[in-house]
Amino acid sequence: MKALQASDRSVFPDPVYRETVLKPLFDGAKRHLASALKAVDRAHLVMLVETGIVSREQGATIAGALEAIAAEVDPLTLSYTGAVEDYFFLMEGELKQRVGADIGGRLHTARSRNDIDHTLFKLVLKQHVDRLLLKCRTLLGALVDTAERDKAVLVVAYTHGQPAQPTTYGHYLGAVIEVLVRDIERLEAARAIIDLSPMGAAAITTSGFPIDRARVAHLLGFAGAMPNSYSCIASVDYITSIFSAIELLFLHLGRPIQDFQVWSSFEVGQLYMPNAFVQISSIMPQKRNPVPIEHLRHLSAQTVGRARAVVNVMHNTPFTDMVDSEGDTQEMGYQVFEVAGRVLDLLAVTVPAGAIDSARVAVNLRRSCATITELADTLVRVEGLSFRLAHGIAAQVARTVVALSGDLPSDGYAPFALAFKERAGRDSSIGPDEFARIVSPEHFVAVRERFGGPGPAALDAAIRGYRTALKDFEQRAEDRARRESNAAAELAARFAELVGGA
Incomplete structure (x- = not known):
């Protein structure tokens, strides 16, 4: 038995290693990386021919075989057998079977799985990031539209969990919008780090062959090539940058989501969710449970946790090409994008569907003395x-009205007149009607026209700025998509020329 074990373990791969590591990585590669590897092979081949490293005749033979493999082999039907180490070697083996080892082996000139892997990961990550950014822009548009719709709708703003001051729902959403704008900017900045090609770094130090790294980067739709070849295979900040940005995005979104849950509670009742967003208790028929908000909260928390886990995998790892950043970690990342997308989709329809209960807001504002x-x-x-004297008078009025469970506009004037005379030593020139106007929430908001405030003109200017930001995001996305589409078309044309020359 011992001799059999020794014999079995002298041949790669060990069965347990095969099933626990190599097979899952192979299955992940065939699901997520096959299309990207096809593009990398074609771009690298075009460059090898253009630089004369591989002859046009050899390139045409390889191109024809790659075309045939793409037409005849469905990656999803492949099963890992352990005959080769990974998906890359399986595809290389398929190429060699079709054109011979000599010609087929020339495709791997001046490259390594090190630069290939990071290029594949980046190509796939860009697609995930672009879908996430699209969903972010959709949410941003929904928030801006709702802010404009409800720019004059009063709400109670809270500090320390207590009613603080009146503002408008549009003003509140403006704060959420501004954070989301900054989060989108962070995502775009992280995408710019992803958008640099590692191809041509080979294992670590590039190659003695006269390769054209910029040409491969262009054909693959990258903004450019990474400058330092060691950085191409060692600096995984493209991973930490994007998942850190995602973590912050959903940490930030979780905060207004928490507000929505409090606002929609029976006791507060500031936010009303329509029946399409409400589930009824199985035993208590009177209950309206706005459970989509709860799902938004916990799915946002899941996204934060999953994104942080990806970043934590990179902690304290060597500054070199490493397994830690490869297939298993990428799979973790794909799960982050999946859950994140669900949150953004749901939030983009939940916010416009919600409505502020203005009657409930009015009661809460008056009884809480929030305009004092x-x-x-x-x-x-x-x-x-002086403000301190005025503050003392106002505080005395608020205490009296709250103690009476009264209403500030209608019940506050008598306590005000008394407090003013006691503290100022004279009667106030403000009469009952003027007092009621001063402490009305409409007046409170209307006079706050300073930059960033909820006053109509200030908020209109802010909303125009939010729409400009959204337009700029959309334009940059269009520019990126156009560049990458043009690159893909050029790669297809150059590759087709090689196939035609076979």
């Missing part, structure tokens, strides 16, 4: 008091 700050400000402007 404007009374203090007005006393400074109209009565010439």
